[in-house]
Amino acid sequence: MLYCLLDNRARTSTELAVVAEVSPSTASIHLNRLRAERLVTVQVQGKHRYYSLEGAEVAGLLESLSVVAGGSRVNFAPRAPSRLRSARTCYDHMAGRAGVLLHDRLKGLECFSVHGGEDDSYSLTAKGAEVFETLGINVEAVKAQRRRFAYGCLDWSERRSHLGGAMAALLNLALKRKWVNQELDSRALNITRQGRREMLGRLGLDLGSISASDAN
């Protein structure tokens, strides 16, 4: 189970039960014990409970353990249609691989300070305010909204956090600037060539293998 989580994606207890080839009840017991020893954390989202490694120390431990034990890595990643997986909307914000990359990049730029606690609330740093204002977002207006400013929202397909909350303003911006456009029949988003270019130039965000097109 732990090796399976080593890719830094969260997984449900049922998935981990399948991976470890034990019954759901056994998996549950093990995961709770791991949680008691602070090796994993849970993030409750509706009726799903997503388990992930507690931190870099645990990942480090697993790495050195695999060096000594020559552990055979378990690979298990849930699959979804690739178009949806690349980029899509989640309520009113950006999700999928692009959403996760954006989230990671903004955190890397230290735009947010994580408010700790169980719910992963983010608050804006001075650096963050600067970045968003430069992009043309009225930060004060976003803050004034009657909803949580920003938080880590566990991505359904990627099993890592993307950005949720009032910072959904980012999606509006991206749509307005034609960095992305929405497909009419699904939640999938297309990255435009211009969007790819500008996100790299303005944010240093490398979208990697996600394909871009000018189709609308």
Place this chain on the structure above:
Amino acid sequence: MLYCLLDNRARTSTELAVVAEVSPSTASIHLNRLRAERLVTVQVQGKHRYYSLEGAEVAGLLESLSVVAGGSRVNFAPRAPSRLRSARTCYDHMAGRAGVLLHDRLKGLECFSVHGGEDDSYSLTAKGAEVFETLGINVEAVKAQRRRFAYGCLDWSERRSHLGGAMAALLNLALKRKWVNQELDSRALNITRQGRREMLGRLGLDLGSISASDAN
């Protein structure tokens, strides 16, 4: 047991039994299992069997394990009279803390290539030949002796290797140059001030807290 060995000293199974607070037979079983999994190695020396960690990977594993588990380190170092511990003869070569430091320094200078295998045989490198000739040792004459050239000899008090074999010539040199002198009533060696100075200057060997004196 493994944490106890983390200081890179070898220990006997009986000592490790005391540390782990189990019976000698239990300790023996555990140590054999650890050996089967290549976590520890044994070095047989007479009726003693010295166990030590297999390598840096294992040490690394223990380190990261202690980070996560907050493991309480076990400290256990066998004691011997401090004069003998600092420096003494072992048959015809130099042992004790000084002997171990010398061994480590020469290995650090890459004077030897370890010939692997179970017996830790060392052979001379080009760099090593240069170092020893500069010190005034006739390397060819040493090689011509009918005995093993050099090997790691487990130090009784330090529980780490010092230099054994024909390279005992080093002790002769040290005596001739008055870097050390022998006590008449014991195997203890005195480091002279001159010896300390020259070993630092010529070999970069820092003898640390070992006291030096000009007494003979």
Place this chain on the structure above:
DNA sequence: GACATACTTTGTTTACCATCAAAGTGTGCC
């Protein structure tokens, strides 16, 4: 050669832990 020491192997007991089925709890959806 006899004895002491260091260590391992064998045999036995005990305890504990993993496992799963089944029942229970909580959440989402129609």
Place this chain on the structure above:
DNA sequence: GGCACACTTTGATGGTAAACAAAGTATGTC
């Protein structure tokens, strides 16, 4: 409200592993 789903808790069972004493083996010493 009722059902489906995700997951946890409970309880019973079986397997196994850890422990030590006692006997065995190897080595050094007198």
